[in-house]
Amino acid sequence: MNVYDSERMGSVLRAKGFIAEPDLAKADVVLINTCSIRDKSEHKVLSLLGQLKPLKAKNPNKVIGITGCVGQRMGRSLLQRVPHLDLVMGPDGVDRVGELLDEVVLRGRRVVDTQMDPVKSRQYSQPLLREKSRPNEFLTIIKGCDHFCTYCIVPFVRGREKSRSIAEILTDVEKLVAGGTKEVTFLGQNINTFGKGTSETLAQLINASDAISGLERIRYVTSHPRDLGDDLITQFGSVEKLCPALHLPFQSGSNRILKAMARLYTREEYLVKIEKLRKACPDIAMSTDVIVGFPGETEEDFEETLAMIRQVGFSGLYLFKYSPRPGTRAFGLEELVPDSVAGERFDRVHAAAYEIINRENQAAIGRHYPCLIESVDRKGGDYLMARTLSNKVVHVLNAGPACVGKIVDVEIVDANQSNLKGYYTGAPRPERTETTPRKIPTPLPLSPAFA
Ligand code: 5AD
Ligand code: SF4
Numbered sequence: 119m120n121v122y123d124s125e126r127m128g129s130v131l132r133a134k135g136f137i138a139e140p141d142l143a144k145a146d147v148v149l150i151n152t153c154s155i156r157d158k159s160e161h162k163v164l165s166l167l168g169q170l171k172p173l174k175a176k177n178p179n180k181v182i183g184i185t186g187c188v189g190q191r192m193g194r195s196l197l198q199r200v201p202h203l204d205l206v207m208g209p210d211g212v213d214r215v216g217e218l219l220d221e222v223v224l225r226g227r228r229v230v231d232t233q234m235d236p237v238k239s240r241q242y243s244q245p246l247l248r249e250k251s252r253p254n255e256f257l258t259i260i261k262g263c264d265h266f267c268t269y270c271i272v273p274f275v276r277g278r279e280k281s282r283s284i285a286e287i288l289t290d291v292e293k294l295v296a297g298g299t300k301e302v303t304f305l306g307q308n309i310n311t312f313g314k315g316t317s318e319t320l321a322q323l324i325n326a327s328d329a330i331s332g333l334e335r336i337r338y339v340t341s342h343p344r345d346l347g348d349d350l351i352t353q354f355g356s357v358e359k360l361c362p363a364l365h366l367p368f369q370s371g372s373n374r375i376l377k378a379m380a381r382l383y384t385r386e387e388y389l390v391k392i393e394k395l396r397k398a399c400p401d402i403a404m405s406t407d408v409i410v411g412f413p414g415e416t417e418e419d420f421e422e423t424l425a426m427i428r429q430v431g432f433s434g435l436y437l438f439k440y441s442p443r444p445g446t447r448a449f450g451l452e453e454l455v456p457d458s459v460a461g462e463r464f465d466r467v468h469a470a471a472y473e474i475i476n477r478e479n480q481a482a483i484g485r486h487y488p489c490l491i492e493s494v495d496r497k498g499g500d501y502l503m504a505r506t507l508s509n510k511v512v513h514v515l516n517a518g519p520a521c522v523g524k525i526v527d528v529e530i531v532d533a534n535q536s537n538l539k540g541y542y543t544g545a546p547r548p549e550r551t552e553t554t555p556r557k558i559p560t561p562l563p564l565s566p567a568f569a
Contacts, residue, residue, distance in 0.1 A: 337363065
């Protein structure tokens with residue numbers, strides 16, 4: 119969502135006549151869009167601000183601003199702490215960034231804007247601001263979160279859930295598709311409860327998007343296991359354009375820790391969702407988020423997390439060491455797990471997950487997948503960057519830039535743990551038969567209800 123917000127600010131500023139300047143020394147305005155999900159991301163921001171100090175000393179007219187969640191969390195105190203900072207704003211200020219810069223540039227003021235929409239309405243409007251469409255686009259449809267997982271800063275910096283209307287979103291998708299977009303990923307911190315208070319649902323949005331001609335692939339992130347209802351589960355495998363891939367964070371495999379995190383589900387309930395998903399769509403690729411070292415996490419708790427990784431066989435993983443966030447309920451908890459122990463647990467989960475991911479990627483070698491070519495590879499050379507239906511990144515050879523924006527047949531020739539490498543075969547694109555490069559490596563024992 120931060121990438122989306124940054125691009126949106128770019129569009130607002132381009133409309134005002136700004137042009138992009140990648141050289142920080144030359145730029146008249148430097149905005150740093152920030153994340154405060156973990157302590158480390160905040161440190162990076164402060165260190166980058168330090169590096170900008172001499173540039174501001176050389177050119178006092180240079181405007182330096184902090185936007186996003188660190189701006190929201192630290193607000194005015196950041197201006198006090200960093201004398202060479204001119205602007206601090208939160209994530210809800212994205213569309214106001216032009217006016218706020220005017221305040222700084224035209225009126226010479228140092229500005230703080232951490233106003234959040236009051237929770238008067240559950241609906242908000244944010245029509246598309248995009249000059250060009252890319253083959254794969256993100257679109258924020260709901261912002262904020264009503265869960266208060268005890269470790270998480272998001273509800274404090276992004277506020278309560280607010281959804282856009284399906285009508286406005288569909289207008290955006292149609293515009294993107296008219297400009298060449300083939301795949302859209304709907305974004306929200308807690309996306310399953312899209313439409314809370316507006317009597318619309320995510321399932322309705324997915325069905326309506328499926329009917330848009332020219333759109334080929336639909337995805338959404340991020341789901342919460344408690345809120346992923348049967349209506350959404352059964353769409354996998356039945357809604358044609360919905361990709362067979364789902365990011366479903368489980369955070370911890372231990373019920374004791376899940377309770378302390380206020381995640382509102384048990385490991386058993388999570389596993390039932392996985393079963394239902396695989397029943398609806400046997401080749402669905404699951405990915406997840408895991409936190410190790412939550413306060414009070416014992417070796418036994420941790421082993422349940424490890425077991426979950428092996429049992430489900432995830433195709434992708436975002437792994438984090440617990441980071442205490444001021445203001446959250448977990449912040450004051452004692453029984454902190456020493457960093458060395460959290461580090462060792464991190465490595466063990468990483469090894470277990472990547473053993474499976476690696477096996478899965480190796481199994482893809484020699485097989486063909488329909489891949490959406492997204493762009494010329496950032497690594498340069500002759501590669502194009504593409505994605506399978508299961509959301510694996512593929513570096514594609516033998517396809518010219520004219521293939522960008524097309525879904526083509528790719529034969530995989532090599533793989534490592536983070537991506538696949540393949541050749542564009544020139545053959546007509548395959549049907550959506552092969553999606554995930556494997557069967558589940560360690561099959562989940564089915565409960566009697568699904569056996
Ligand atoms: N410490 C570590 N990881 C966190 N996440 C959120 N808050 C924290 C925290 N305080 C992780 C969760 C979430 C992902 C976006 O970031 O796993 O799903
Ligand atoms: Fe944070 Fe996600 Fe929990 Fe919301 S559901 S509080 S965004 S971890």
